[in-house]
Amino acid sequence: MKSKKITATNSLQKATKRWGVLFMGPVLIAFIIGFVWPFIQGIWLSMCQFRLISDAKFIGFGNYVKTFQDASFRHAFWYTAMFAIVSLVIINVLAFIVAYILTLGIKGSNLYRTVFFMPNLIGGIVLGYIWSMIFDGILGRYQTSILLESKYGFWGLIILMCWQQIGYMMIIYVAGLQNVPGDILEAARIDGATSMQTLFKVTIPNVMSSFTICMFLSLTNGFKLFDQNLALTGGQPFIIQPGGTTIKTTEMLALNIYNTFYSSNTTSQGVAQAKAVVFFILVAGLGLLQLSYTRKREVQQ
Amino acid sequence: MKKKIVSTMLCVAMISTMLAGCGGGSDNGGTAQAPAADDSAAEAPAADAAPAAGGGSVYWLNFKPESDEVLQEVAADYTAKTGVEVKVVTAASGTYSTTLLSEMDKSAPPTLFVIGNQAGVKDWKDYALDLNGTAIANELNTDAYNLYDETGKLVSIGYCYECYGIIANPDLIEKAGHSMDEIKNFEGLKTVAEDIHARAGELGFDAFSSSDMDDSSSWRFTGHMANLEYYYEQEGTAWTECPPTISGKYLDNFKNLYDLCINNSLTDPKELATGGHDAENEFKTGQAAFFVNGSWEYEAVKADVPNATMIPYYCGVAGEEKAGLNCGTENCWAINSKASAEDQQATMDFMVWCVTDPDASRKLVDTFGVMPYKSAAESTNGFLAAADKYTADGCYVMNWATNFQPNVDSYRATLVSALNQYNADQSDANWETVRTAFVDGWAAEYNAVNN
Numbered sequence: 001m002k003s004k005k006i007t008a009t010n011s012l013q014k015a016t017k018r019w020g021v022l023f024m025g026p027v028l029i030a031f032i033i034g035f036v037w038p039f040i041q042g043i044w045l046s047m048c049q050f051r052l053i054s055d056a057k058f059i060g061f062g063n064y065v066k067t068f069q070d071a072s073f074r075h076a077f078w079y080t081a082m083f084a085i086v087s088l089v090i091i092n093v094l095a096f097i098v099a100y101i102l103t104l105g106i107k108g109s110n111l112y113r114t115v116f117f118m119p120n121l122i123g124g125i126v127l128g129y130i131w132s133m134i135f136d137g138i139l140g141r142y143q144t145s146i147l148l149e150s151k152y153g154f155w156g157l158i159i160l161m162c163w164q165q166i167g168y169m170m171i172i173y174v175a176g177l178q179n180v181p182g183d184i185l186e187a188a189r190i191d192g193a194t195s196m197q198t199l200f201k202v203t204i205p206n207v208m209s210s211f212t213i214c215m216f217l218s219l220t221n222g223f224k225l226f227d228q229n230l231a232l233t234g235g236q237p238f239i240i241q242p243g244g245t246t247i248k249t250t251e252m253l254a255l256n257i258y259n260t261f262y263s264s265n266t267t268s269q270g271v272a273q274a275k276a277v278v279f280f281i282l283v284a285g286l287g288l289l290q291l292s293y294t295r296k297r298e299v300q301q
Numbered sequence: 302m303k304k305k306i307v308s309t310m311l312c313v314a315m316i317s318t319m320l321a322g323c324g325g326g327s328d329n330g331g332t333a334q335a336p337a338a339d340d341s342a343a344e345a346p347a348a349d350a351a352p353a354a355g356g357g358s359v360y361w362l363n364f365k366p367e368s369d370e371v372l373q374e375v376a377a378d379y380t381a382k383t384g385v386e387v388k389v390v391t392a393a394s395g396t397y398s399t400t401l402l403s404e405m406d407k408s409a410p411p412t413l414f415v416i417g418n419q420a421g422v423k424d425w426k427d428y429a430l431d432l433n434g435t436a437i438a439n440e441l442n443t444d445a446y447n448l449y450d451e452t453g454k455l456v457s458i459g460y461c462y463e464c465y466g467i468i469a470n471p472d473l474i475e476k477a478g479h480s481m482d483e484i485k486n487f488e489g490l491k492t493v494a495e496d497i498h499a500r501a502g503e504l505g506f507d508a509f510s511s512s513d514m515d516d517s518s519s520w521r522f523t524g525h526m527a528n529l530e531y532y533y534e535q536e537g538t539a540w541t542e543c544p545p546t547i548s549g550k551y552l553d554n555f556k557n558l559y560d561l562c563i564n565n566s567l568t569d570p571k572e573l574a575t576g577g578h579d580a581e582n583e584f585k586t587g588q589a590a591f592f593v594n595g596s597w598e599y600e601a602v603k604a605d606v607p608n609a610t611m612i613p614y615y616c617g618v619a620g621e622e623k624a625g626l627n628c629g630t631e632n633c634w635a636i637n638s639k640a641s642a643e644d645q646q647a648t649m650d651f652m653v654w655c656v657t658d659p660d661a662s663r664k665l666v667d668t669f670g671v672m673p674y675k676s677a678a679e680s681t682n683g684f685l686a687a688a689d690k691y692t693a694d695g696c697y698v699m700n701w702a703t704n705f706q707p708n709v710d711s712y713r714a715t716l717v718s719a720l721n722q723y724n725a726d727q728s729d730a731n732w733e734t735v736r737t738a739f740v741d742g743w744a745a746e747y748n749a750v751n752n
Contacts (some may be wrong), residue, residue: 051424052406136575145574147514147721234516238718240734244741246715262399263708265750266424 128231629701
C-alpha cells in the first residue's frame with residue numbers, strides 16, 4: 001500500500017511532524033510541569049539541606065550516606081520486598097482463578113465481576129481504618145490486637161491488599177481470557193487435550209501479556225504502598241531496643257520516607273528526599289526487570 | 302488505525318488545552334479577587350474608623366480544629382468591620398506541623414501561625430518576627446506563656462492557656478458514698494476509684510472512662526499524664542530547654558496512676574490498642590466518674606455534668622496534697638517575618654483587635670478558655686477556675702514540661718507501642734519496655750534530632 005502512494009504519505013508525514021508539535025504541546029507542557037520538573041527538583045533537593053524547598057542549601061552526597069546507614073530504612077526495604085513478593089504471588093494466582101471461573105460462562109458472571117471490582121473504588125486510608133476495626137473485632141476475642149504482633153500486621157495488610165486488588169487484576173485477566181482465539185481452543189479439544197492441558201499449554205501462554213501487566217502492577221503497587229500501611233498499623237508494633245532506638249516492624253518504604261521527612265531534625269528533609277530517589281530507582285529497576293522477564297514468555301498470535 | 306491514533310491524540314490535546322484554560326481561569330479569578338478586596342479596603346475607613354492597614358491582609362494558620370468555627374466567625378466580623386481580608390485555615394487534628402511546612406512554602410504563606418513549644422522555636426525562629434515591645438505584647442497580663450529563643454527574641458506570644466488533670470464528676474462520687482474531700486492524694490484517689498470499680502455493677506457506673514491508645518486519645522497519656530514524671534523530675538527548677546537525657550526517677554509514680562486508670566475502667570485494658578471507645582461520651586452520660594483530659598473539654602461536658610471539676614494527677618509523690626493542675630499552653634502566636642510589611646501590620650492590628658474588642662474576645666475566650674490579656678473577656682471555664690482555686694490555696698502549678706519531648710511524634714508513637722504491649726499483659730518485663738521507651742527513648746530521640 002505504502003509503496004504506491006509515496007508522495008502523498010510523505011507530505012502527510014511532513015504535515016504531521018509540523019503540526020504534531022502544536023498538538024502535543026499542551027500534553028508535553030503538563031507532563032513537564034507535573035512530572036519532569038518535580039523529578040529533577042527532587043534529585044537536586046536530595047543533595048541539599050532544607051526545611052522549605054525555596055531556601056535549600058547544597059551539601060553534596062551526605063544525605064545518601066545517611067540513607068544507607070539508616071537501619072530503619074534497611075528494615076523497611078526488606079519488609080517491603082517480602083510484602084511485594086508475597087502479595088504479587090497471592091493476588092495474581094487468586095485473580096487468575098477468579099477470572100478463569102468467571103469466563104466459564106456461569107450464570108450471573110457480570111454481576112460477580114462488578115462486585116469483585118468494587119473494593120477498588122474505595123480509598124486506601126478508609127480501607128485501612130475499616131479493616132483495622134474488622135481485624136481487631138476478631139483478634140479482640142483472643143485478647144490481642146493487630147497492633148501487638150508484627151505477623152498480624154503483615155498478613156492483615158496482605159488480606160487487605162488482596163481484597164482490594166484481586167478484583168482489578170481479575171478484570172485484566174478476564175479481558176485476556178476472552179481474547180484467546182476460539183479456534184485454538186477448539187483445535188486443542190479435537191486433539192484430545194484434557195482441560196488441565198488446555199489451561200496450561202494453550203490458555204496461559206496466550207494470556208501471558210495479561211500476566212505481564214498484572215504482575216508489573218502488583219509488584220509496583222506492593223512497593224509503593226502507603227495509605228493502607230499508614231492507616232492499618234502505622235508501623236506498630238515497634239521493637240524497642242536497649243538504648244531507646246526503635247524498629248517499626250510493619251513500616252514500609254514509603255511510610256519510612258514520610259516519617260523521616262516529617263521528623264523534627266533539621267537535616268531529615270534532605271535525607272528523606274535522598275531516600276525517595278533511592279526508592280524510585282529501586283521501584284523502576286525492579287519493575288523493568290520483571291517486565292523484560294515476563295515479556296520473553298509472551299507468545300505472538 | 303492511523304486515523305484512530307491521530308484522532309485520539311487530537312482528543313488528548315484538546316482536553317489538555319481545556320485544562321490549561323482552567324488553569325488560566327483560576328488565575329484570573331485570583332487577580333479578580335484582589336482588586337475587589339482593595340476596593341472594600343478603600344471604602345472601609347470611610348464607613349468605620351477602623352485601623353485598616355494600607356492593603357495588607359491576614360492569613361491565620363490555626364491548629365485547634367475545635368475552634369475553627371468560631372475563628373471563621375471572628376475573621377468574618379473583622380472583615381465586615383474593617384474591610385481587611387482575614388483568611389483562617391485550620392490544619393486537621395495532628396497535622397499542624399506538616400500543614401505548616403507546606404503552607405510556608407507557598408507564594409502567600411500564613412502571616413499568623415502557631416509556634417507552640419521550644420522544638421517549634423528551634424524550627425521556625427527564623428520565620429518569626431521579634432514581638433518584644435510590640436502592640437500585642439503590651440496587651441499581655443503575664444509573661445508566663447511566651448516563648449523566647451536563645452538570643453532573647455520574643456518568637457511567639459501566648460494567646461490562651463489550658464490546664465489538664467483528671468476531670469471528675471462529684472455527683473457520681475457522692476452517689477458511691479464518697480466525697481471529693483477524700484481525694485487529696487493518691488491513696489485517697491485509689492480508695493475511691495477501686496471501690497467504685499468493685500461495685501460498678503451495683504452502682505451502674507465505673508471509675509475511669511476508657512483510655513484508648515489510638516491516635517485520637519493516646520496523647521492524653523503519652524503527652525499529658527507523662528507530664529507528671531517530667532514535672533517532678535525537674536525538682537523545682539523548670540527546664541528551659543530539652544534535656545539530652547532524663548532519669549525516669551518518678552516513672553513509678555506515673556505507673557501508679559496509669560495502672561489505676563486502666564484497671565478501674567469501663568474497658569478491659571486488653572481492648573485499648575485500636576480504640577473505638579468514646580471516653581468523653583462515657584463521662585458525659587454518667588457511665589464513668591473520672592475522665593483524664595483538659596480544660597478544653599469544659600464546653601463539651603458542662604451541659605451534662607454541670608458540677609464537673611478537675612483534680613490534679615495524684616500519683617503518690619510526697620507532699621502531693623499541695624499539687625495543682627498542669628497549666629501551660631501550646632497556643633502561641635507568631636508573625637511571619639518573611640511576610641510583607643503591610644501584611645505584618647494588618648496581622649498585628651488583627652491580633653490586638655482580637656484581645657481588646659469586647660465581642661471578639663468574648664467569642665474567643667469562650668472557645669479558648671482564657672486569654673492572658675488585660676482587656677480580654679473574663680473566662681467562664683470551670684476547669685480553669687479550678688486551676689485558679691488550687692493556685693489561690695497555695696498549691697504548686699505543674700508546668701508543661703511535656704512540651705520538651707524530643708521529636709515528639711516519634712517519641713510518643715514508641716511509647717504507645719510499649720504501652721500497648723503492657724496493656725495486653727501487665728508483666729514486669731513489659732513495664733521495663735515502657736521504661737526503655739520512656740527514658741532511653743528520650744535520649745535516642747534527642748540524639749536523632751540533634752545530631
